Amino acid sequence: MLIVGGGTIGLSAAYHAARRGLKVTLIDRFPVPPTGGPNDFGSSRGLERMFRILYSQQERVRLVETAYAMWHELEQQVGGAPILAEQDLLFFGNPDISTFEGNIHDIAASMDQLGIPYDSLEDPAAIAKRYPIFRPEALRTPDGVPYVGLVQNNGATINVQRAFQVVRGLADRTGRVSTAVGLVTSIACELSGDWVVTTDDGARYHASYLVLCPGVWLGGLLAQFGLAPASKAGAAWSIWQMSLAYFPRAAGSSVHWPIWYEFGNTKTDADRLFYGFPDVGFTPDTTGRLKISADYTYSTFTDPAAATRVPDPRLIGDIQAHLRELLQPGVLDIDHPTLEQACLYSMSPDGDMVLGRIPVAPEVEQFWPNAALFCMASGRGFKYTPLFGRVLVDLATTGKTAYQADLSDFSTTRAGIFQRLSG
Ligand SMILES: Cc1cc2nc3c(=O)[nH]c(=O)nc-3n(C[C@H](O)[C@H](O)[C@H](O)COP(=O)(O)OP(=O)(O)OC[C@H]3O[C@@H](n4cnc5c(N)ncnc54)[C@H](O)[C@@H]3O)c2cc1C
Structure with missing residues (x-):
């Protein structure tokens, strides 16, 4: 072959x-x-990559469950350090928006139909109680729609x-x-x-x-x-150059972080998505640092040669501005991101x-x-x-x-x- x-x-x-x-x-x-x-x-x-079962399409849930078992088979064959660092994974945000990552209500319905357990966090207070890293007042859309959350307790960060x-x-x-x-x-x-x-x-x-x-x-x-x-205009394949950064925990903070994905809460665009990982410490350089990224970009093109692979300062700025609003003071050193990186999505129409x-x-x-x-x-x-x-x-x-x-x-x-x- x-x-x-x-x-x-x-x-x-x-x-x-x-x-x-x-x-x-x-x-x-x-x-x-x-x-x-x-x-x-x-x-x-x-x-790092996110492993999640929270999908609104039941076929996709079956596929990821199969993949999950196969990752574990691979781990068992070799022993040693695991591939999946398992942890709670929080999907939270505006329950009404549909993004290319799905819609929170639809995901809950799909989990219910398949009998897959998850924890439901029904309002900002419940989210902030379980995850005190968040400011409860930030857990709503700019026009006031309160956030809800779903927690998959066996989410994982894949150690690439x-x-x-x-x-x-x-x-x-x-x-x-x-x-x-x-x-x-x-x-x-x-x-x-x-x-x-x-x-x-x-x-x-x-x-x-x-x-x-x-x-x-x-x-x-x-x-x-x-x-x-x-x-075709409006429905074309494109390359998205994504930017991410690692942020140190604030000095002295040992608060628990989930793997998280937020469905839209910026003032400018309800579809804007942010996500992040706990400090899984896969390398010495990233130990004590949390990878956080925006799941959107200002940089799309179709010729791979156009990729600069340089992180976009505007996006890193967006991430920082958003984190300042979303997080409690004293949990993350938002001002000092390190190891900024860019990586390419190949986006279908x-x-x-x-x-x-x-x-x-x-x-x-x-x-x-x-x-x-x-x-x-x-x-x-x-x-x-x-x-x-x-x-x-x-x-x-x-x-x-x-x-x-x-x-x-x-x-x-x-x-x-x-x-x-x-x-
Ligand atoms: C920032 C970022 C975050 C992501 N987060 C997640 C996540 O949380 N969870 C998740 O499941 N997925 C995530 N993904 C997606 C996931 O990483 C990709 O889907 C996956 O890595 C794609 O792997 P691949 O083997 O298809 O492609 P690639 O890794 O791009 O490999 C393609 C290879 O083909 C080679 N190649 C191409 N053309 C030729 C040629 N003509 N001759 C010789 N070699 C050639 C290239 O050199 C390249 O090495 C993320 C991706 C990015 C960029």
């Missing part, structure tokens, strides 16, 4: 393919860093570096995965059905199966199939991921043989890593997967995702 893209999803696919006895070549344009973690250019960059270390280690242990560094410039399907991939240094790779996990660089690879990401076989034309249910694709992760793919690696291998090798029924939202043939390559 040839896998193009060695981010978290491609690496997971490599592991699953090798476990099934396939010989795998994992090709990435960037070398694996000495740490064995993600490279600094793709969407897997960084230290550890996840890579574990999956890479297990893949290496099979003895069947080799890695190659090169920019894939051409992909061809031979009459035999075999795939031939060529890189910019002239190297050619042959295999029976092909999996593509290209992150923000999807354009060049889709072009090989006569496809392009949808670019409808905000959902794309996972499936590769269609021969946009919105057509005919597919290239023995090939599968994951792209447009839209800022939410990491938690699914072990499951999506398996699904991609299922689809490339057999054309189907046992998880198909729950994956239809992510279809590669849904309307408005791909268009024909013009010119």
Whole structure:
């Protein structure tokens, strides 16, 4: 199997393919860093990712529950430090707004229907009582709608570096995965059905199966199939450059922080979203510091070469201004963020991921043989890593997967995702 893209999803696919006895070549344009973690250019960059079950779509809840069990299997196989740092996760905010992360009422309804336990915090006082980091008077929208909250007690912060270390280690242990560094410039399907991939240094790779996990660089690879990401005004694929920072706890503060995600409370735009992590201390540099980010950006584009990967001071300023309003004094040193970073989302036109076989034309249910694709992760793919690696291998090798029924939202043939390559 040839896998193009060695981010978290491609690496997971490599592991699953090798476990099934396939010989795998994992090709990435960037070398694996000495740490064995993600490279600094793709969407897997960084230290922490949120793991949550709180989804309004029941199919998605089933998928994340499967992924959760698979993360634990991976941990058990190697022992040592866990991948998931489990902790309470708070979704809170305006119960009436619908964002691309869902709507709080719908999420509660979905948990109720599936019989998944959660704690309900019915008003600002209840939220501030459980989490005294917040100012109760800030827990409402600018026009006065009081916040509500949902707590998932088994949320988790995914340790990104550890996840890579574990999956890479297990893949290496099979003895069947080799890695190659090169920019894939051409992909061809031979009459035999075999795939031939060529890189910019002239190297050619042959295999029976092909999996593509290209992150923000999807354009060049889709072009090989006569496809392009949808670019219709108002419904176009785009890259979002996101900014984040780590904030030290205020001196002497040992107050409890949940993993948290806030649904809109700025004066300028009700859809603005902020989220953060406790000080999970995955590295010495971040010990005692909390990662906090805005889930929106002022910087969108379609050419990955336009990415500066420089954090946007305006966004860091937004985060600071918001935290000053939201938090009790004395819990966080808001004035001294460190380790500011930028990382890229690959946003689909409808905000959902794309996972499936590769269609021969946009919105057509005919597919290239023995090939599968994951792209447009839209800022939410990491938690699914072990499951999506398996699904991609299922689809490339057999054309189907046992998880198909729950994956239809992510279809590669849904309307408005791909268009024909013009010119
Ligand atoms: C700031 C931020 C916060 C996020 N938060 C969360 C979260 O809390 N929870 C969650 O579940 N998810 C989250 N995500 C999303 C998650 O991190 C991504 O969905 C995931 O990392 C995508 O992995 P990937 O393997 O698809 O892509 P990438 O990691 O981008 O890997 C793609 C790889 O393909 C390679 N490549 C591309 N084209 C070629 C080519 N032509 N030739 C050779 N190599 C090529 C690239 O070099 C790259 O290494 C977040 C993302 C960001 C940026």
